[in-house]
Amino acid sequence: MGNMMRGVSASDQVNTDPDSSQKGLEDDMLVVLQDYPSCEISEPIYRMGEKLRLVTQEAYWWRVRSVQTGKENYIPNSHVAKVYHGWLFEGVERQKAEELLCLPGNRVGSFLVRESSRERGLYSLSVKHRIVKHYRIFRLDNSWYYISPRLTFQCLEDMINHYSDFADGLCCVLTTPCLSGTTPPSDVTPVAPSVVMRRNFDWRKVDRRQLVSTALESDNTVSYGVRNSIAAYLSFSGSQHSAQMGAERRKKKSKSVYALPESGLANTDYDDDF
Known part of the structure; x- marks a missing residue:
């Protein structure tokens, strides 16, 4: 792939792993x-x-x-x-590079370096901006690379690292390699949230002793705040009920006071001005 990376070449390494x-x-x-x-x-x-x-x-x-x-x-x-290296695409044409960079997940500054399919060692840099911009990467006789003649790099990796820090004449700083936002889903199966089931109860049938019990009782089906609310409601409704019952009793009592016995209606004088 040309003089892309500094270091020991693959041909200089001794292969000791049969599965390499x-x-x-x-x-x-x-x-x-x-x-x-x-x-x-x-x-x-x-x-x-x-x-x-x-x-x-x-x-x-x-x-x-x-x-x-x-x-x-x-x-x-x-x-x-x-x-x-995540960003060097082999044999990708200009139009295809634009299609790839325009896919969802790429943002401004997403880039790829594409190697010519016609001639090995010829590269271009494609960068997503308002539109996809393309830059020809030239190569000197000493195998150093450059886009602008005032900046030369020993390998493509050095060039990418530099333009990831400074635009230096490019449309923008390089941010992420093309399609790097595409990540595989997690192997961990999402766990559904646990559902706490409460025993159904009719608050009208709640034992009043539960309403006055302490909040420390873990087996109580009603929370402390709810107990206070229900207790207040029952107290209020109970007072209304008591008042209603009292009114009915007074009404009945008044009727018993002023009611005349059926046996004496014919023989008793009733004075309207009493």
């Missing part, structure tokens, strides 16, 4: 460039912008694992692009 080749494949990140299969054919298995892990790489069909769902399937290699 498989691990290398597992570490390869892919991004879907277009829905597969097409919506005109059936419901897509993978959609544009989805992140995949490369499981096995064959001539045309690659076995991949979805980062989001964990499901494995095959996809044509023409429908995906390899992604290195």
Whole structure:
């Protein structure tokens, strides 16, 4: 991929792990460039912008694992692009870069570096701003990179780090790699909130002894505040009921005082002015 990173090259490292080749494949990140299969054919298995892990790489069909769902399937290699360091997209054209940067989850400053599909070692920087801006990355004879001739960098990583701190002529500071906001769902199954069931009760049938019990009694079905409220209501309604009963008793009493016995009605004179 050119002089991208400083340090020991892969050819200089001694491979002591027999599974390293498989691990290398597992570490390869892919991004879907277009829905597969097409919506005109059936419901897509993978959609544009989805992140995949490369499981096995064959001539045309690659076995991949979805980062989001964990499901494995095959996809044509023409429908995906390899992604290195999170921001270096292999073989992505200008128009496709714009489509990817315009997907939900990307914000102002989201970016990607795309390597030309026609010639290895030629790169461009695409940045999302009001529109997607593109910058050609040039390379000197000594393999250093630059966008502006006054600033040269030994590797692409140094260039990205610099423009992540300073715009220095770009449309804006680089913020996050393209599609970095797409994260897999948590493996932890969400737990439904616990529901506390209360025993149904008719407050009209509440034992008054419960209303005057202390709040420290944990087995009381009525809270302290509710008990006070109900007690106040019962006291008020009880006083009204007592007053009503008293009025009825007084009414009955007055009737018994002024009622004349049926047996003496014919023989008793009734004075209206009494």
